[in-house]
Every structure is written in C-alpha cells, then in structure tokens.
Amino acid sequence: MFEDFVLTEKFSNGFTVVLGAILCISTLFTILLATLPGQYDPYADKPPKFVDETGKEIKMKTKDGKDPLKWRQGRTVQILVLGDIGRSPRMQYHALSIAKHGGRVFLIGYQESEIHPDIVSNPLITIIPLVAAPAFLRSSSKLLFPILAPLKAIWQARSIYRALGYRSEPGRWMLVQNPPSIPTLAIASLVCFLRNTDLIIDWHNFGYSILALKLGKRHPLVSISERYEKIFAKAATHHLTVTNAMARVLKDSYGITAQALHDRPASMFRPITSQERTQFLARLPETAQYAQDLSPSSKTPWKLIVSSTSWTADEDFSILLDALVAYSAEATSKTHLPRILAIITGKGPMQSHYLTKVKALNQQKKLLNVIVTTAWLTPQDYARLLASADLGVSLHTSSSGVDLPMKVVDMFGAGLPVVGWGKFEAWPELVKEDVNGKGFASSQQLAEQLIDLFGKDDALLRQLKNGALEESGNRWNDEWDRVGGQLFKFIHV
Numbered sequence: 001m002f003e004d005f006v007l008t009e010k011f012s013n014g015f016t017v018v019l020g021a022i023l024c025i026s027t028l029f030t031i032l033l034a035t036l037p038g039q040y041d042p043y044a045d046k047p048p049k050f051v052d053e054t055g056k057e058i059k060m061k062t063k064d065g066k067d068p069l070k071w072r073q074g075r076t077v078q079i080l081v082l083g084d085i086g087r088s089p090r091m092q093y094h095a096l097s098i099a100k101h102g103g104r105v106f107l108i109g110y111q112e113s114e115i116h117p118d119i120v121s122n123p124l125i126t127i128i129p130l131v132a133a134p135a136f137l138r139s140s141s142k143l144l145f146p147i148l149a150p151l152k153a154i155w156q157a158r159s160i161y162r163a164l165g166y167r168s169e170p171g172r173w174m175l176v177q178n179p180p181s182i183p184t185l186a187i188a189s190l191v192c193f194l195r196n197t198d199l200i201i202d203w204h205n206f207g208y209s210i211l212a213l214k215l216g217k218r219h220p221l222v223s224i225s226e227r228y229e230k231i232f233a234k235a236a237t238h239h240l241t242v243t244n245a246m247a248r249v250l251k252d253s254y255g256i257t258a259q260a261l262h263d264r265p266a267s268m269f270r271p272i273t274s275q276e277r278t279q280f281l282a283r284l285p286e287t288a289q290y291a292q293d294l295s296p297s298s299k300t301p302w303k304l305i306v307s308s309t310s311w312t313a314d315e316d317f318s319i320l321l322d323a324l325v326a327y328s329a330e331a332t333s334k335t336h337l338p339r340i341l342a343i344i345t346g347k348g349p350m351q352s353h354y355l356t357k358v359k360a361l362n363q364q365k366k367l368l369n370v371i372v373t374t375a376w377l378t379p380q381d382y383a384r385l386l387a388s389a390d391l392g393v394s395l396h397t398s399s400s401g402v403d404l405p406m407k408v409v410d411m412f413g414a415g416l417p418v419v420g421w422g423k424f425e426a427w428p429e430l431v432k433e434d435v436n437g438k439g440f441a442s443s444q445q446l447a448e449q450l451i452d453l454f455g456k457d458d459a460l461l462r463q464l465k466n467g468a469l470e471e472s473g474n475r476w477n478d479e480w481d482r483v484g485g486q487l488f489k490f491i492h493v
C-alpha cells in the first residue's frame with residue numbers, strides 16, 4: 001500500500017517540491033553564513049595603515065608630530081550614536097579618550113555638523129557616516145508617527161547593521177549611546193553576538209521617557225518602548241550612566257548594575273583672559289556690534305547671557321522669553337539694571353517656532369532692554385562664547401528626572417556660572433545652589449534671579465563666578481580614566 005503511494009505521480013511531484021524548497025533554504029542559509037560580518041579576533045587586530053599620495057605606506061604621527069602613533073592591540077572599539085556626531089559631545093569625548101589609550105575607534109553616526117577637530121585629526125579614529133533616512137520619513141507629524149516611525153526604524157536598522165557589520169572592522173567593545181534606543185539597541189546586540197564583541201551601553205537618558213514627551217505617558221508605544229529597552233539592556237556586558245541617580249534607577253527597575261561616568265568638560269572649555277574676551281567679542285558676528293557695550297570699561301556694561309540647546313520639546317524656551325520680558329519691564333523703571341544680550345546657540349526642530357515668538361515680542365516692544373539672537377558656532381567659538389558670557393542659562397527639564405544637561409558641564413568648564421531649571425532629581429548632582437549656580441522652577445523665579453544677579457550689588461554673581469571657576473578644574477580625562485579606563489581594562493589598579 002505504502003509502496004503503491006510512493007510510486008504515484010502525486011508523491012513524486014510533492015517530493016520534488018519539498019526537495020526544491022530544502023535546496024533553496026540551504027542555499028539561502030549558506031549565503032547568509034558566508035556573508036555574515038567577520039568576527040573579532042584580538043590577535044588579528046592591526047594598526048591602521050596610512051599611505052601618501054603615491055600609495056607608499058607612511059608612519060603616522062600624533063597631532064604634535066613628535067611621538068609615533070600609540071596603537072595598542074586588543075583595544076578596538078566601535079562607537080555608535082544614532083544622532084549627529086558633531087552634536088554628541090560625550091560620544092566624541094569617549095572616542096578621544098579611547099584613542100588616547102591607544103585604542104582604534106570607529107565612530108558611527110550622522111555627519112551633519114562640524115566634528116571636534118581633535119577627532120578629525122586623530123589617525124586612530126575613523127568616522128563612519130550613517131546615511132540619513134529620506135525626508136518624508138523624518139516628518140515630525142504626531143498623526144503620521146505610528147506609520148512613519150516603524151518605516152524609519154527599518155531604514156535605520158539596515159543602515160546601522162551595514163555600518164556596524166560591514167563598513168567598520170569588528171571591535172573588542174561596542175559602545176552605544178542610549179537613547180535613541182529603537183532600533184539601536186536591537187541591532188547593536190545582534191552585531192555584538194555575530195562579531196564576538198562586548199556591548200557597553202552609555203545611558204544618557206531613557207528612550208521611552210523621551211517618546212512620552214511626544215506621545216503622552218499612557219500611549220501604548222511608550223510602554224512597548226519601555227519593555228524593549230528593558231529586554232535589550234540585558235544584552236550588554238557593562239553599563240555607564242551620566243548620573244548616580246540614573247544608575248540607581250537602572251538597578252531598581254531594570255535589575256542592571258551600572259557605573260556613573262559624570263560628564264566633565266573637555267580641555268577646549270576653559271576660562272579666558274579679559275584680553276581674549278575683548279578680541280573674541282569684537283570678532284564674532286553675533287556680538288561684534290555690541291562689543292563696546294559688553295566691555296567692562298563701558299559706562300553701563302551690558303550683560304551677556306548664553307543658553308544652548310538642541311531645540312527639542314524637553315526645553316521650554318518660553319520660560320526664558322517670559323523672564324526676559326519681565327526683566328525688560330523692570331529695567332525700564334530701574335535704570336541701574338543693565339541691558340542684556342541673550343544668545344541662544346544650537347540647531348534643532350523647534351528653533352523657528354521660538355524665533356517667531358521673539359519676533360512677535362519685539363514687535364510688541366516687550367523686549368526693549370533685551371536683545372535675543374540665535375547662533376550656530378564652530379566648536380571653538382562655542383567654547384569661547386561660554387567663557388565670554390556673564391551667565392549661562394539651562395532650560396533642560398529632564399524627561400526622566402535622572403539625566404543632566406551637558407551644556408552646564410561645558411559652562412562650568414569655561415568658568416561660567418549657571419542658572420537652570422532645577423526641578424528634577426539629578427540637578428543637585430551637578431549644580432551647587434548659591435556656590436556655582438542657582439536652580440529655578442518658573443519664569444518668574446528666573447526673572448527674579450536675573451534682577452538679583454545683575455542688580456547694583458554684584459556680590460552674588462561674583463560668588464557664583466568663583467564657584468564656577470573652581471568647578472572648572474574637574475576634567476573629563478580624569479573622570480574617564482577613573483571609570484572608563486578600568487571598565488575597558490585599559491588601566492589596571
């Protein structure tokens with residue numbers, strides 16, 4: 001009976017189909033195996049090769065041209081940030097620190113704005129630019145978000161997979177910035193598994209808490225995103241955070257042990273002399289016409305305040321604008337209050353929204369004693385502007401409550417005292433009240449602080465300046481060597 005069935009034409013056709021399917025699957029599987037990204041082998045780790053214009057191999061030297069390149073085997077690191085590299089100072093500093101210890105670095109991210117010059121000139125660091133998703137996928141429409149976001153994530157997943165798996169060499173470590181977590185964490189975990197690489201997540205914040213700002217806390221996509229973040233967090237071998245408070249949240253809610261590596265300013269952010277300040281303010285297009293008014297030798301010197309931002313929803317610039325309107329009104333009656341030049345630096349989606357507001361306030365003559373302007377500066381000029389200002393302003397509200405604004409760190413590096421939105425848990429980890437800055441919780445309070453600090457008695461402003469100058473001594477390299485150096489096993493104690 002069975003033999004009869006086996007001999008039928010129906011069986012024979014079915015058998016051919018099954019055989020064909022098996023052959024297809026096995027061919028696909030072989031192709032997949034053959035095209036998988038290569039694995040990391042510490043002994044195959046080689047220093048980068050450099051050639052001159054004629055193609056002849058040359059010895060590469062460090063930037064000062066004196067020492068030969070300090071490359072060390074087994075220290076290759078892939079660094080991934082799903083954002084603009086130039087606007088990701090912390091990931092750039094990681095790259096520089098790893099290269100300083102002889103590690104070869106592949107720095108992967110979007111190349112939109114100018115990258116730190118020390119990175120560009122460092123022969124151990126290779127930048128792998130990601131290709132941006134098509135414009136229609138980058139629409140900020142809340143309505144289209146559920147349709148466009150998955151399409152964009154698929155685009156990004158492919159682009160990250162290619163960059164991590166094929167466009168850069170395998171690393172001993174992969175250091176990934178979170179957020180954005182989708183699709184970064186999933187693809188990074190997969191590539192680490194395939195390439196025999198250890199994953200380190202650098203937690204700047206939580207992806208789901210940023211998504212909640214856009215969609216609301218109760219949106220189903222927010223809880224899916226939270227679950228996703230928790231699952232893929234477990235794929236990493238190590239975790240770094242920007243605050244102790246964030247490390248505590250990871251322990252309590254994710255069951256993960258993380259080490260805080262606090263942001264510290266790079267050497268570029270430093271106090272400058274009054275002569276350097278005068279020359280810089282006279283040269284910078286945004287300040288040149290007010291250079292005389294900003295000089296301490298002027299009869300009524302103006303005050304220069306600086307705020308920096310990515311113009312995103314977690315920074316409400318109406319708080320600053322309302323405070324400046326209140327200050328301007330006060331300065332009309334109290335003539336000892338100086339005029340203010342407020343420069344807001346940065347690039348980002350909500351800039352035009354706030355520029356329209358500033359225009360309207362000017363038309364309504366509500367900013368008579370204040371000039372508000374925006375700018376995007378080279379990294380060096382950004383650092384000089386912070387060092388030339390009288391006061392820094394931070395409007396970072398912290399979607400999770402446990403991250404911190406890097407800009408405040410840079411301001412302290414430049415010796416600039418800070419006033420900032422301080423109603424979140426991690427704020428006191430960064431700013432010491434009345435020592436190097438002040439926290440506010442409303443535009444009214446910010447206006448009062450500006451009036452107090454810029455009033456007749458400048459004792460408090462001087463006190464905060466001294467505190468900021470003292471804080472300026474804490475540097476990134478020391479913090480990185482203490483935490484990162486041990487984690488990457490570059491420094492043994």
Ligand SMILES: Nc1nc2c(ncn2[C@@H]2O[C@H](COP(=O)(O)OP(=O)(O)O[C@H]3O[C@H](CO)[C@@H](O)[C@H](O)[C@@H]3O)[C@@H](O)[C@H]2O)c(=O)[nH]1
Binds near residue numbers: 308
């Ligand atoms: N070159 C240049 N850079 C600028 C300029 N203006 C702003 N920036 C860069 O843009 C940053 C401001 O970006 P934000 O997105 O407002 O955030 P942040 O203060 O840098 O903090 C971010 O990083 C932290 C971790 O390091 C995170 O914890 C935090 O959540 C946030 O993502 C500044 O620190 C600075 O690096 C400019 O004119 N020129």
